[in-house]
Amino acid sequence: MKWSMNWMLFRRSLAAGEFRTLLLALTIAIAALSSVGSITERVQHLLLGQANETLGADLVLRSDHEIAAPLSNAAQVQGLRVAKTATFPSMVGVHPQASAPVAGEMPAAASSISAETEPAALTLASVKAVSGLYPLRGDLRLQDGSRISAPQAGQALIDQRLQSMLGIEVGAILDVGLLQLRVVGILGQEPDAAFDFSSLQPRLMMNDADLAASGLLGFGSRVKYRLMLAGDALALAEWRLQATPQLERGQKLESVSDARPELKDALDRASRFLKLAALLAACLAAVAMILAARRFALRHYDMVALLRTFGATRRQVQQILLAQLALVAAMAALLGGVLGWLAQSALVALLKSSLPASLPAGSSIPWLLASVLGVVLLIGCAGPMLMALAQTPPLRVLRREIEPSTRVGVQWLVTAVLMLGLLYWIANDIQLALMVGTGVVLALALAGGLGLLLLRGLQRILPGATVKIALRQLQRQRVLVAAQLGALSLGLMGIALLTVVQSDLLSAWQRQIPAHAPNHFAINIQPEQASAVAQQFSQQGLAAPTLLPMIRGRWLALNQQPVEPERYGEARAQRLAEREFNLSVAPSAVSEQGKIVAGQPLQANIPAWSVEEGLAKTLGIAVGDTLTFDVGGIPISAPVANLRQVAWESFQVNFFVMGSASLLQAQTGSWISSFYLPPNQTQWIASWVRAMPNITVIDVGQVLNEVQRVITLASSVLRLVLILCVLAGLTVLIAALDTTESERRREAAIMRALGATSKRLAAVWWVESLLLGAVAGLIAGVCASVLGWCLATQLLNIPMALNLLLPLYTILLGMFLAALTVWRRLRVFAQTTPMVLLKD
Template sequence: MMRTLRLAWRLLHRDWRAGEVQALLFALAIAAATTTAVTGFSERLALTLTQQTTDLLGADLVLEQSQPIQPDWLARALNTGLQYTRAVEFASMAVADAGLQLVSVKAVGVDYPLRGAVRVAAEPFGPEQPVVQMPEPGSLWIESRLFAMLKLQLGDTLRIGEADFTITRVLGFEPSRGGNILNLSPRVLMRLEDLPRTQVIQPGSRVTYFNLFAGTTTDITSFRDWLLPQLVDQDRLVDARTGRPAIANALDKAEHYLGLASVVAIALAGVAVAMAARRYSARHYDVSAMLRCLGAVQRDIVALYLLQMLILGLGGSLVGAALGWLGQLGLVQLLAGLLPLTPPPAGPLPLIIGVATGLITLAGFALPPVLRLRQVSPLRVLRRDLAPLPARAWVVYGLALLTLLALMWRYTEDLRLTLSVAGGAAASALLMLGLALGLLALLRRLREHLGATWRFGINSLWRRGAASVSQIFAFGLVIMAVSLTTLLRTDLLSSWQTQLPEDTPNQFAINIQPHERGPFADMLRTEGIDSAPVYPVVRGRMVAINNLPVRTAVSKEAQDNNALHRDLNLTWSASVPEGNRIVAGDWFAATTSALAEVSVESKLAERLAIKLGDELEFLIADQSLKARVTSLRSVEWDSFQPNFYMIFPPGMLEQFPSTAMTSFYLAPDRQAVLQQLVAQFPAVTILDVGVLLGEVRRIFGQVTLAVEYILMFVLLASLAVLFAVLASSHDERIQEGALLRALGASRRQVRSSHFAEFALLGLLAGLLAAIGTELISALLYTQIFHLDYHWKWPLWIAAPMGGLLIVAIAGAWGTRKILSQPPAVLLRDT
């Protein structure tokens, strides 16, 4: 074994010096680097997002209760090693000289929050800064709009219950805000120690106790699993896993894209590995024959090349994984200004996955051609024309396809995406093979009408037959992969940009009373501010599905769903609101309005297993209202427009007391308008979601960069294929070119005939790529990414022309040796 290892190493070392293995290594390294970088980056992105979520929660896990925590629960948490702090939230009247205002007070311990930070500003509506210290006992921090509402200034006194407090800071944001963000009174932060003084909390008061826990993932999970079965109706447990619908949509698409693009990169690297391995194998027939002649048995040959593959595989994968690791580090550095936090370092898993991917790619794509070497006859030392029988096609393609499917599945964790991409790719591959043959035959018919150079190029392509078709196919695949990932990137990014344009609403106005609707809208108009439509809002709770109480009608897992435990905002509309899309059933017909129908948001319907035709019962102001589900809607939660789980047709809800809501964009220099609005419509609550919007924009920025970054790997992998394909016919071309020159062809003639041949190869490949891209993108856009699909005419020019130029230039560069060296030298070397 040592002997074979030594020999394997020595032969490989010499091959390296002779430049025989670089193409294989390059392709392998790209596969490993892509995997490591994408896995590492995704992991860090996920960790960052979790961290952002926990920062919003103020903890890793929050238990919301209507009474103080049970002592044994707390004891369990502390024994598990978790950090703990609590906050108490209640509604109370705040009294100032100028009047009263209902506020939402949160009393916190000195070590609040456990994750993230409270943000404060030096003046109302001023820029916010995170702080570590909580309010001193006896002092209050209050929200900007409360300053305007009660005409307060810093240093003024405000009374809560029976106690007076000094206002010391402007409260911007504090973590663990319970309930619906749109239903909050102005917020006030104080210390827990001051709570008894206020005498606000009496038996029967509506109080929410926030129990905040932090610790390692294992400890948190163990505590959470222990706690869950013991929760009662009013208890609510929230952790980072509880969805973030505001950005889920964009992240879903980005994750799909990252997964898909990395699989494309790996598939391309796989093709490069396969082509490089085939060439490597072909160039080692003589070595194998000689070794067999000198007495090596088949086992020796297999061991020798397997060891070489293993060394190459480990080398390429390790180098690739290391580069990928550095790459994702670089990306994090690049994003340093963008990320709100330094992402926690990714674990060693991405490195392991990168190396494993490299080895699996090598095994799947390179093993069949390399194992052929054991079948080389020793007689080849006497008769050079003896080549081993080719590996069975189904073994080669089957193994490669299986490898790809496995990698793709592992990557996307989405069987549907995997199968649709694999199916689409396989169908396109067959179609492209057929088309490549057809186009080649067509060219052959046309050649009589073309000049000598082009005729020579066409003849040369036709003569190489199978090799030409496989080259057209491989180049086509490269151009298709690049076109597809580039197009998808552009359309994804532009869909995000249109989703959150410059003037995306950053203010929500809620609790607009019916008589204020007109004047409020008028005032916005006078100030020149565009707003979203004003939607009526009726508060109601869903109590039954198909006459079964919701608690029994939904599955055990769905019982946790927040929508079942609180009043929902119900609205009515004659048309489908912007950003909503009907995914099942039909929108209310104009003639059927006022019938008992309801349109339900599709994700909620899915979680609660609500189907078209189900009857939902709502309790609105002590009255019951039943409606049949006639449509399901997908909703862009990240659109910053008012969005609703339930929409009714006009005529059903008007009888109930309602308020209204809208959203609008306020430029940073127009904050004064806010104060006017608050003064003129004191009952209307205006919420500044600029911070949240900024956060969503930042996340879009992050995923945009990630998307661009992964595209770079696809391009690199394409480069690997390009060179592997050119190398596959390199020897033959050099020999032919040298012969032509020896027979008297001028350098110009050889150069133009090569150019013609490569240009035709590139042109045909580009044409095929355009067809394939159009087909696959139609599938991907409509089925996976939910983007509008349209015919892309520029592709039909860019792909063939790009193919022509790139392949012609790369081809000319690859065969420049023919022109630069004397034919005699070339003929002797080949």
């Protein structure tokens, strides 16, 4: 078979509008899938990039002993950028003689250093020796925000805490082991600081060329070495493959996914959710495609019969039809790709101000994936119908009543299996895939059925001949009308629900937060600083904050059985079981212990634990179980007295596990506090921290802003997808109208022959479409209001009133969308005259 013939048939069918709906529906599906794919990929790249910055590299080899040179040499051979760090605690002091020679500098240069520097006591610092390229990702910045490269030989960078402790300025000379280093700047930002265990100590950063001369790395030094790598992903993977078998005891490789599993999980979950939403658009588009394919098949029986009469084999006919489908798919992939790209670009441009940083450019992979998904969808929806079409017997050229047997059941089965396969691919969870699939089918059926009932009810109430005719028309094609109602209302419901959740629910939630909820956390307060902290607060006219002890403890055993994190199936449970817990002492007043959902309140004199309900469920802990924690090397056991609910949104300090006073009173730890600071008093924090440099203050407001930005981004992407869902619903409307077009044309001709004016006909079509849109809008609005209300009051316990105006908006939107199709029909039927009847 010649390709030119396939192209010719495709071109002609396209020009005749045979593929219009199929193309439109598939384009929308591909646009939805590719735009979501692209935007999640871009955000993922951004966040992973940021996470890489916090790692300071793409890949890090951590080691408790010096890393052998061959490993770093191999990385350099593979074109990777390499940096090294060695971190260890050391005493640091101000050099008493300003004129002493400075490592790496000529004595003459050192003589310019001020001789007035007061000698200060030695202090313990976390010294970090870095190589010249450090950091490979992210920036080293001074306090004023300016970027700075790694210190050179003879130089040191110190953080503000060390500066405060030593009382020195830039230019001072410090004694570091046998060396003297000149302070060249005060560090403001160190990208990988979060990954340093010793980051609680003040920092001094020096060049690793000075290490040997410092004499600090003697036997028994507690040095943590890191080999940092960055560069091409393939080269990194290759190096990783080579290096893994060479790793020695005490050496560990870390990339972002190893180091931040929770970030990777959160990203995966968000992108999966958005892709499922995009698949909803694809599901709706699939309904349109099935209708369009059915129409295509009906209109092409004659062509296939003719081809078979001319001697085309079934295989040849199948090839022709498949080629047509392939061309439709190629065109839709192109159009969908462009539309998806435009949509996500427009979205990113709109959200520019609220995005955390400029998003990296996307790749073509999401588009390719979306196109593959689109092709699968097309094959699933149109394939069986077209394959049945290929069975058209040639005898039809003589007997027009002969039609191929279209096995509708098989068609739907193939479509359902393929859709489920797609859902499974995206959800990566068969249960979730089944739930979403069944949910969509049920929602479609429910909305469709409800819509039909409403229309029947309206037939009894609404007066007027035109309305009656219109309603009768809608009642005749029940399955088609139900499909239209279902698809349109599902799309509208998505948009409406998002509106409820985003605006109503968020504002209801915000109303829940007390006006003066704490907006700052202070951590790492030493027990002896408690009274000084209270004094600082009272000097500012603020009430003394509540201080709660925070004791680090590793979970050892549950009912005397050692905890084995790998036995938990869930990744979150594994992580929780593995990590160190922050334990605290429960307040003695029962009313301050939180809402107890099981068991009895803690009593100060009886050793017992209180566990947060959600954590208990995840880790399988019940009231009466005995928990053992390792606190500072001492195992502490007690039974669980109660499970409690924690109001995380209260912004008070909350703990997963709290012990009674008698259980934890002997344990030492730091203290934590949360407090409200009026916006005009935040300046004070800087002076407070300067006075007590070990304390870290976290501004919750900033964290909330970050959260808000993420919500804005996610909901904007979701909104885009839902708009595409509505468009997909609209294509179902168009496809259903196309299906009945020839019947409608004939009916119009009969009505015209019987004396109906064109005005009357137009009025019938208007009423019919507007009623359809209104009913779909009503269902969508009411369902979204009720669902939103249930979500708020039942699931999230936020009091919220039903939004009664929402159905009004959705009715108007539904009517507007349906009206768009009337315009199309009016154009098609405008030329219809009773002559059609004679010609037929």
